[in-house]
Amino acid sequence: QPSCEKLLQLAFGIGLDVEETQRMLKTAQKSPLYPLILRDAAILRCLNDGCTFEETQELLCSMELTPLGGEERHE
Secondary structure, three states: OOOOOOOOOHHHHHOOOOHHHHHHHHHOOOOOOOOHHHHHHHHHHHHHHHHHHHHHHHHHHHOOOOOOOOOOOOO
16 A cells, blocks of 8 residues: 555556545545645645646755655654
């Protein structure tokens, strides 16, 4: 069963939007992205804006947050 981080990477790779990503996380029995958590809010913004994986990684790094794949994600 893939981790939340792998699912988020997949979401960006196949171009899912916020709703589709949240549904995928729920289906995989993972915690949804929560907008009051700074890192989750940044990821939600990127999903909403249609950012690429690379753009998302750049934003997370510029905010000094763990990039996707860094495995720091609440379950």
